[in-house]
Amino acid sequence: MRHRLITATLLAALLPMSSAVMADDLGVVGPTHEIVERDVLELITSKLKQMEQSGELAKYQEDYKNKVIASIEHPRPLTGFKATETAETHYYDPSMVTQKDIVDATGKVLYRRGTKVNPLDYIGWNTYLLFVDGRDEKQLAFSKKIVATSDRPVKIVLVAGEPLALMRKWKSSVYFDQGGKLIKRFAIAQVPAIVRQEGKRLRIDELRY
Numbered sequence: 128m129r130h131r132l133i134t135a136t137l138l139a140a141l142l143p144m145s146s147a148v149m150a151d152d153l154g155v156v157g158p159t160h161e162i163v164e165r166d167v168l169e170l171i172t173s174k175l176k177q178m179e180q181s182g183e184l185a186k187y188q189e190d191y192k193n194k195v196i197a198s199i200e201h202p203r204p205l206t207g208f209k210a211t212e213t214a215e216t217h218y219y220d221p222s223m224v225t226q227k228d229i230v231d232a233t234g235k236v237l238y239r240r241g242t243k244v245n246p247l248d249y250i251g252w253n254t255y256l257l258f259v260d261g262r263d264e265k266q267l268a269f270s271k272k273i274v275a276t277s278d279r280p281v282k283i284v285l286v287a288g289e290p291l292a293l294m295r296k297w298k299s300s301v302y303f304d305q306g307g308k309l310i311k312r313f314a315i316a317q318v319p320a321i322v323r324q325e326g327k328r329l330r331i332d333e334l335r336y
Contacts, residue, residue, distance in 0.1 A: 202303050211335050221247060224243050256282050273321070283299075
């Protein structure tokens with residue numbers, strides 16, 4: 128898969144060069160002859176072989192691997208949040224309006240287009256999500272107490288910090304809110320914050336620690 132990604136990257140780099148060369152029309156300045164052009168894939172294969180022989184391909188692979196590892200070990204901190212100053216509570220309604228008819232495997236219509244559906248009417252959410260700034264040792268210590276005393280499983284979700292390092296240290300799963308999708312969805316502005324089901328809604332508590 129990595130080799131395919133490298134090939135695709137090289138293709139993206141080589142194609143603009145090829146198309147730029149082929150796109151210019153300079154007119155006829157002398158006797159014309161049929162131009163025999165090398166197949167693009169042949170050109171890429173040749174380039175890859177040259178890179179492999181020179182050691183450039185191995186260096187490219189190693190650099191790419193190191194960048195991927197670094198992005199996982201040290202993800203970019205999210206923005207738009209702060210340490211909790213004043214405890215706040217708000218709610219999130221997971222209901223959605225269907226954009227088309229929802230049918231089962233036999234074609235029977237379960238929900239007509241435009242129907243409001245709340246997943247919590249059918250399934251319970253038995254897990255707590257605890258959002259934490261992993262750079263703050265006080266928040267981490269506070270989080271461990273919550274995990275230890277909780278009546279339900281708690282998933283730690285970092286908004287900043289190093290999830291893999293913390294996972295190795297705590298010997299338990301730690302997650303990272305990639306792209307900040309969850310804190311945006313739940314409108315979390317302060318951390319630590321815990322998300323849990325309350326009735327047919329999700330309750331979000333931004334906690335003092």
